[in-house]
Amino acid sequence: ADACQDGEVKVKFSHVTNTDKHPKGIAASLLQKRVNEEMNGKMCIEVFPNTTLYNDDQVLEAMLQGDVQLAAPSLSKFEKFTKKYRIFDLPFMFNNVEAVNAFQQSEAGQKLKDGMQRRGLQGLAFWHNGMKQMSANKPLMVPTDAKGLKFRVQSSDVLKAQMAAIGASPQAMSFSEVYGALQTGVVDGQANTWSNIFGKKFFEVQDGTTETNHGILDYMLVTSTEFLDSLKPDVREQFLKIIAEVTEARNAESFNVNQAAKASVIAAGGVVRTLNEAQRAEWVAAMKPVWTQFEGDVGKENIDAAQKINGVMDQIAGLESQIQALRSSLK
Amino acid sequence: MEVAILFGLIIGLLLLGVPIAVALGFSSIIFLLVLSDTSLASVAQTLYQAMAAHYTLLAIPFFILASSFMSTGGVAKRIIRFSIACVGHFHGGLAIAGVFACMLFAALSGSSPATVVAIGGIVIAGMRQAGYTKEFAAGVICNAGTLGILIPPSIVMVVYASSVDVSVGRMFLAGVIPGLLAGFMLMLAIYIIARIRNMPKGKWAGWPEIFSAGTEAGWGLFLIVIILGGIYGGIFTPTEAAAVAAIYAFLISNLIYRDMGPLANKELAPTKSFKELLLRIVRYVVEGIVYLIPSMLHKDTRKTLFEAGKLTVTLMFIIANALILKHVLTDEQIPQQITAAMLAAGLGPIMFLVVVNVILLIGGQFMEPSGLLVIVAPLVFPIAMELGIDPIHLGIIMVVNMEIGMITPPVGLNLFVTSGVAGMPMMAVVRAALPFLVILFVFLIMVTYIPWLSTFLPNHFMGPELVLK
Amino acid sequence: MSSTTQATPKGFIGRWVNSFEENGIAVILGLMTLITFVNVVLRYGFDGGLIWGLEATAILFAWLVLFGMSYCVKVTAHLGVDALITYFPPKVRRTIALLVGAICIAYALLLMKGAWDYWANFANLPGTEGRWFPEGFQEKFLAKAWYEVEDIPFPEFLRFLEVSMNEGEAYEKLPRFIPYTILPFGVALFLFRLVQATVRVYKGTADGFIASHEVEDELDELARERGEK
Numbered sequence A: 001a002d003a004c005q006d007g008e009v010k011v012k013f014s015h016v017t018n019t020d021k022h023p024k025g026i027a028a029s030l031l032q033k034r035v036n037e038e039m040n041g042k043m044c045i046e047v048f049p050n051t052t053l054y055n056d057d058q059v060l061e062a063m064l065q066g067d068v069q070l071a072a073p074s075l076s077k078f079e080k081f082t083k084k085y086r087i088f089d090l091p092f093m094f095n096n097v098e099a100v101n102a103f104q105q106s107e108a109g110q111k112l113k114d115g116m117q118r119r120g121l122q123g124l125a126f127w128h129n130g131m132k133q134m135s136a137n138k139p140l141m142v143p144t145d146a147k148g149l150k151f152r153v154q155s156s157d158v159l160k161a162q163m164a165a166i167g168a169s170p171q172a173m174s175f176s177e178v179y180g181a182l183q184t185g186v187v188d189g190q191a192n193t194w195s196n197i198f199g200k201k202f203f204e205v206q207d208g209t210t211e212t213n214h215g216i217l218d219y220m221l222v223t224s225t226e227f228l229d230s231l232k233p234d235v236r237e238q239f240l241k242i243i244a245e246v247t248e249a250r251n252a253e254s255f256n257v258n259q260a261a262k263a264s265v266i267a268a269g270g271v272v273r274t275l276n277e278a279q280r281a282e283w284v285a286a287m288k289p290v291w292t293q294f295e296g297d298v299g300k301e302n303i304d305a306a307q308k309i310n311g312v313m314d315q316i317a318g319l320e321s322q323i324q325a326l327r328s329s330l331k
Numbered sequence B: 001m002e003v004a005i006l007f008g009l010i011i012g013l014l015l016l017g018v019p020i021a022v023a024l025g026f027s028s029i030i031f032l033l034v035l036s037d038t039s040l041a042s043v044a045q046t047l048y049q050a051m052a053a054h055y056t057l058l059a060i061p062f063f064i065l066a067s068s069f070m071s072t073g074g075v076a077k078r079i080i081r082f083s084i085a086c087v088g089h090f091h092g093g094l095a096i097a098g099v100f101a102c103m104l105f106a107a108l109s110g111s112s113p114a115t116v117v118a119i120g121g122i123v124i125a126g127m128r129q130a131g132y133t134k135e136f137a138a139g140v141i142c143n144a145g146t147l148g149i150l151i152p153p154s155i156v157m158v159v160y161a162s163s164v165d166v167s168v169g170r171m172f173l174a175g176v177i178p179g180l181l182a183g184f185m186l187m188l189a190i191y192i193i194a195r196i197r198n199m200p201k202g203k204w205a206g207w208p209e210i211f212s213a214g215t216e217a218g219w220g221l222f223l224i225v226i227i228l229g230g231i232y233g234g235i236f237t238p239t240e241a242a243a244v245a246a247i248y249a250f251l252i253s254n255l256i257y258r259d260m261g262p263l264a265n266k267e268l269a270p271t272k273s274f275k276e277l278l279l280r281i282v283r284y285v286v287e288g289i290v291y292l293i294p295s296m297l298h299k300d301t302r303k304t305l306f307e308a309g310k311l312t313v314t315l316m317f318i319i320a321n322a323l324i325l326k327h328v329l330t331d332e333q334i335p336q337q338i339t340a341a342m343l344a345a346g347l348g349p350i351m352f353l354v355v356v357n358v359i360l361l362i363g364g365q366f367m368e369p370s371g372l373l374v375i376v377a378p379l380v381f382p383i384a385m386e387l388g389i390d391p392i393h394l395g396i397i398m399v400v401n402m403e404i405g406m407i408t409p410p411v412g413l414n415l416f417v418t419s420g421v422a423g424m425p426m427m428a429v430v431r432a433a434l435p436f437l438v439i440l441f442v443f444l445i446m447v448t449y450i451p452w453l454s455t456f457l458p459n460h461f462m463g464p465e466l467v468l469k
Numbered sequence C: 001m002s003s004t005t006q007a008t009p010k011g012f013i014g015r016w017v018n019s020f021e022e023n024g025i026a027v028i029l030g031l032m033t034l035i036t037f038v039n040v041v042l043r044y045g046f047d048g049g050l051i052w053g054l055e056a057t058a059i060l061f062a063w064l065v066l067f068g069m070s071y072c073v074k075v076t077a078h079l080g081v082d083a084l085i086t087y088f089p090p091k092v093r094r095t096i097a098l099l100v101g102a103i104c105i106a107y108a109l110l111l112m113k114g115a116w117d118y119w120a121n122f123a124n125l126p127g128t129e130g131r132w133f134p135e136g137f138q139e140k141f142l143a144k145a146w147y148e149v150e151d152i153p154f155p156e157f158l159r160f161l162e163v164s165m166n167e168g169e170a171y172e173k174l175p176r177f178i179p180y181t182i183l184p185f186g187v188a189l190f191l192f193r194l195v196q197a198t199v200r201v202y203k204g205t206a207d208g209f210i211a212s213h214e215v216e217d218e219l220d221e222l223a224r225e226r227g228e229k
């Protein structure tokens, strides 16, 4: 079902991961399968995985040019379109993936999805990878442990500032060289989700990974406003409905995918360290000043909204455990 | 069918004398405009991003530059003296020394033709004076020069690593054992031929000569430590190592060897006493500081930068257009179709590798190695992964094929260069290279079916390869 | 075999252009090497580094090739296969060479349209309509001068651009239209040199568009050195 027939709207989806192991790749494949089956005769998707067609930066240029219709870059790639997206890179902005999810579904989050229309892009859905952890060639328990270390970071001002805040020096580097660079010590550490740390085997060449949950790695499924406007209303509606269903199904899985990856890291002999309350508070204290630096870009209202959601989510969690406790008291 | 037309068009244009880059780019653009709905703007984007977005390929201009600084004669001359001191006293000693010198120079330079020019330019003439036939000399150097891309560093390996997204450091490490083996096989063959034909042997010059020649060559050979030690010691990325190598080569050729720049031809007579030596060191340090800036601004430096830049442009223009072709093939999902067809045909790993070798050997007759790799690697890589072939092993197989392509007509860069440095017609060089080509073929078969040769070092030092996808 | 046509620039302007091109190539490569080297020194000597160094070097790399490709046409340095054409008589070869010239020019024209279309919108200018040929300028397009590169900070002395290009908003990073300018510029030069080269073939002062191989110059030099010694 991969070859498009005449008369179908052809949608090229270019991404940078595999098709069957990475959370994003799996979601893209599922979307392709469902659209090609359910919208047969109306629309078809061709997926170009593994950076074979474009990398995450070029794909957005190509999309504005009309050469590709779907992409799912990580959220920091949208900083250039609107600096509001920097909220997702700010350290300890969200307590967990549930809070991220709730924020994205809130009014503030929905606004962000539409926030790039004047730049020609339309956000379709947020796709989760998960919370980011930190690894290095020595144990990282408190922020001062990272002082003087060289960390490979993605190209994002927030991520660079956050490394600078703990006294580490951020380094830019081609992604295919990261494993080798960590192994030989050209760089000392990196930050990523469990699924990437396991998938890229970074844990093999690091002293250990600390479960900091300090940031979020998420993607946005995006298209051009021009393309979306060109679709017939019924086609667009069905297309968006399938996207919403695929998003919900895969996002629900993302937490499990990362927990499984974490278990695999441990099973493969990787060292995983967790932080106690006091240690975590030190990391937060060291990194949080970065918020003020970018408050103007992100908008205070968005930070407030995110923090309110954190609070509400905590309350819900508290209430849920009370309910649990009450239930068990019935027995 | 469309693919056949596309490749037919490319070959037709090549034979007409269209520049390789234009033949690739023009055919791809026509194909793209006819078959897909992708815009011309995307072609321009691919052309620009070929350089700007492929950080790995950045190593290429730096390795070319380092090689240019060393090819001014000084480094090669000293390496040859050292090689003759080491192995010149065997039967066929000068020829064996020539191979040994090619291996050493290959460890400094990323290119095969550069190796032939640097070593062959001196050794072939020397061999003829020592009583070897011109054909034998040319054949030996033409073949040994191909080691330039197998022994790390290697421009072709950089291109492969960039095309399929594996680590350059890993590829370099993988080339070490095959490179040494190929060099050893060539030397052994020469020794056997020399015993049969009773070829000339040199005098054993003694350990002091080895030591003295070694010290002289040491400044140049230290680059091996900088490049490989730097990468595996965790000091540089491969790209940085290449840039540091270029700077180092600039410094020694200007300030130590003094083959170029403001101090050219001011190399001083050997020192006789320890006191003289100390004074000499002080003098070199002081002069080195005083002449550093004048060296950077000297016309020799400008000229070397310009020549290296020009070579980079011609090479990268081909690679960039090959990337346009790759983009078009991907856009039309050709690799998937070929993978499906090959797997459907029930191709096993062994037959697959035969097919890869045949494709590359034929392609190598027409194309310059780096451009060919950019096109072929993405086509065969997915199949190799399906069949469970190690990506590093596949890379080394490709490099060895490229070596053979360099000494077979009609497009064989080493043939051209050897015919130039030996002053022989092309066809005569082809015949001269033939006996040793047989050795390279045997070597190709060994490399293809003994993966251990390529994978042992990288797996031992860096763990098993994972495809970074 | 066709030999490298060494440019023998006539007159002051010709010589000036020639040294501008050669110096340009040398300076760009020199800068790339220095930036990368300095970054290594900074990382070890000063625990830091220019985070924009890698991107700047990569952009210079693109500039080197896109600027240098026209010079390589001028001095016939591009690589090709001359195994077949050497067997034809000179008259046939000339006809073939003219055909090759036409193909090269067609390639450059298509590339020119692509380069303009790609760059123009980044510079708030209209691209062209049409798939193969430019059929007039776009009436409506998405202006993209706000689109910045990844890491290179915006230089202060260019702040005046913000008013005309970015609706008065401040640039944090270098806008993309600046590095991308090399595309239309380099391709236009390339096209110009190809037309010149074709005219040379037509007049009979050159016989083709390709150097026979990579290292011809080095060989010439080697021959010269030997002649001297």
Ligand code: NA
Residues within 6 Å of the ligand: B105, B106, B107, B108, B109, B110, B111, B147, B148, B149, B150, B151, B152, B153, B154
């Ligand atoms: Na080499």
Ligand code: NA
Residues within 6 Å of the ligand: B364, B365, B366, B404, B405, B406, B407, B408, B409, B410, B411, B412
């Ligand atoms: Na060949």
